[in-house]
Amino acid sequence: MRPVLNGRAVFASTVPVTILKFHVNTVRMLRARGYEVALVSSDGADLAEAAEQSGSAAHPIPMSRSISPVRDLAALIRWLGLLARIRPGVVIAGTPKCALLALTAARATRVPRRVYMCGGLRLEGEQGWRKKLLVGMERVAMGAATEVVVNSRSLYDEVLAAELVRPEVLRQTLPGSSHGVDSEHFAPRPPDRTLGLSLGLDPDVPVVGFVGRLTRDKGIDTLIEAALLLEGEGRAFQLLVVGPQNEPDSAAYVQRIRHTTLSATVVGDADDVRPYFALMQVHVLPSLREGFPNVVLEAAAMEIPTVTTTATGCRDSVLDGTTGLLFPAEDGRALALALRELLGNAEARQALGRAARVWVTSEFLPDRIAEQIVNGATVPAPKEKL
Template identity: 40%
Template sequence: MTSDQTCVVLRGRLRALMEAGFDVIVVSSPGHWLTSVAETEGVSVVPIPMRRAVSPWRDAIAFFRLCRLIARLRPEITDFSTPKCGLLGTIAAWLMRVPRRVYTLRGLRLESSHGLERWVLWWAERISCWCSNVVLCNSLSLKDAAIVCGIAPAEKLVVLGRGSTSGVDTERFSPGESDVRKQFGIPVDTPVVGFVGRITGHKGIPELMEAFHEVQRRRPGCWLLLTGWFDRSEDALDERLRREIESHPRVLVTGSVDDPPPYYRAMDVFVLPTHREGFPNAALEAAACGLPVITTCATGARNAVIDGETGYLIPVRSSAAIAEAILRLISDEGLRKKLGRGARAWAVEHYERRNVLKRVVGFYRLLLTPEWKIEMEGMRVRATSANPADFGEVGDVG
């Protein structure tokens, strides 16, 4: 991956592969999360500095290092993701003749880009897909978007089950007690609207703040709990909005937390007003904790909610829709609990971590068989008419 932050979503997945007998090496820019994943997952790591933005000289150095690493390791499988590392890594793997090359599509940044940037990102994605044997999409709607954008032919695109990187640990993320409200001085009977993730523009934070002003006007006692950090990436918030958030008496920003379940349990409603996703892990975690989830109809995000059963799907960039959905839920405890129960049941049924990781391990094992291309084509055909149970460990591949 380009940034070490992406390592966070691989927890569980890496350990499962190690326990299945794979020798796993993780490559990303150096940082806290890369070091952490080495310690918690037991994998080897190789730090290679990479920047998200275009930087010809640094990109050339990173590319050379990737080529040298692949030549030394001679891996059976490479799996690169995120636009910059995906581009450099898949080209390097193709040049080094790695026999099985996977490009994992975790989202389409080009969907929220315009002009020259969008054109550059489109070509980067297209080349990454061309250099790969398989493009592993993180959700069904992401696969559809990839086809519509024309970055890869449909026969290269694969989704494991219903998507998700590693599923959710439904025992750890579950309803229960929390001391977070006491820690921050929030009364027990006060509505709390929650968000978990990077606090950036494309996560919909500007719209969420606008919506919260309206919610506060109609329900003055409400709190907004932002469990995350101000990311200084290309979609960082402007300084004015950041100061507004930091100075608001009813908005709490926690920074990065090591143990998120108690923060979910302190919330009444979870909101992810994102502009684009691959598949949002935070929405799964919130659902597993028994929270109704409000998210947008954006790519990836719309696969994380069953509208009206586990939460609500709303239009992208609509602060009015966010406010109305929040007010509906915090004003009706019965509805809130009903959707929360539905969310928990749905997460347990379809995204329990052990089942998702079985499909992941099965996918990589399949790649090691001599007939893997034939087998994958067969699964694509069967996925149009058969039950998911017919696909064994790999799950239904669409």
Template identity: 35%
Template structure:
């Protein structure tokens, strides 16, 4: 039952930097509306924010923001944030991603929003050095201090934030097993391709179904560890193990272009499809999914691969260690070790039985710990409890009935 918004509904504002990042909150605005909130969402321009305008009870606001530091542009974005917070006067803000969190939390603190929550998705400082690392550390410290609490998307990210970003230990927490949105298990359970459909999809992207496929999904950039993947591909070639690489995702800057060139020089076939709105069918073309990242928050692509019953290999990076139990739900290798990554990939490519055992364990784990209703339910309950603890206006009775399914 959809809730009818009433005048005294508590007001919440969700924010991210760019439209693409709204996928981190897929379905959450509608859930919060049903729970009694007057929901407002902020992001840069794009298709997702426009689609949210069609969701009853949700108001979408567009504030263009640059991901990288751009002083003049950042000042203009901050002015728009200040004006919006002044106009809305939300009871609660839940803002994530670096630029939106910095600007949005500043504006929310300026107007003394009663419950300010910083959603920490990852730490860029982990792979930065020198002055840039110091600047990023300062930004994280300031952003977290402007919020009442920080929600980290994984336990290992929480520990890194305490250790490296000077975020107070008693002011940062993880809900459940982590994640901010979970994975739609039913989508993957009910969308299994048959053999003909797999062959047809493979043909459209010129993938050879007779050659083992190692897959990668994500932004193509140096922090994703693609140099290590290229080294592993060369080692596999030298061992006489022929594979093909299926790369799904957009090229992110010069480092992404260089990574593709390096992968194409490994003597293994590379099929790069570019960005795909829905990568779900492509996991079913992979024998092994590989994420050799140097840093993560909590990698949704690994959850997607597990939900697709595709065997996974990942590095011991922040976030990845929270979702892969080595030898149980996947294989974990050391960051930067081409040799370890090549051996792990070779093991799974050559052993169908090993892949099957890992994928069943992984599917069971992700179904229980990271299913979307569980993850979103924990966040919904957290937001409701924090609102109540601040002594704010109660949820209207109609919302309580709607949340109970009355």
């Protein structure tokens, strides 16, 4: 167990909903260790609620997810002032922009322990000048950290392969995830027939569900392609799409789905996704990149098997053939094949769902993950040579 440094800690994220939804438990653990915790994020009701729930102080600093030199410089100046004033012993920062600003300021003000919780690489899939810029930003952020904690083995490997940080600084939560899953909150429940009927779903036809942001990186093109292939074969199923529609390409995807011949229902962001999960027989995450997808753990805890890709992060979130199925990213035919297998075999998908819940309830305990972040994560064991 690490010694308490200075008795003050900062926990930060670009947007406050990330802290509120995923990291209150980690902040509470910091407080239990004896730290006085300051939460730093963009201002809003979510920041105030996270502070109240965790017993911490809120310090709003506006930060933009997009690249904005003027606003980023203003945020960095505020970060320098805040850290110079409160003199924390630990700064833990998640999300790329926040980590870049917070850890650069923390190194400049000589904070002894600086932790970057890396939950994915935006640079994956980028090309040209934009990729070079994102690589440079990650190297600066990780270079300012005394520990870089990634949330999956495949992300660990990607960070090393891209030479973003010195190997001795890199750590991983084991077996993965940034916060685990509350398996009492996400627990199996019967479908809400009234909700299903209000969405136009037929209770006698299997539902394939997607939960996440409607944007290209989540593999929506692949999902549509696979669904149309299955429809063309005469497979009976319904598509349920749930999630935020605030990305630049979200509206176009909503229109594409609604203008197909698919039996599809599109729902916006939901404060509580559990009723929607309970309507699904299969959950699909065709993402092109992740750190470690929280949504797969949530589905698994509710005994819903996931079909996801072999992309970074995704491939760590299921045990292929045991708790779910994997297919190559951007391969609509492969996704259709996997869904065909499960749609035609209720016993198989139920067995996968049961095994998924057993796995996540034993391995992804929130306190276990939080403890690794607070006390220091470990280096994963070397991969066996084939």
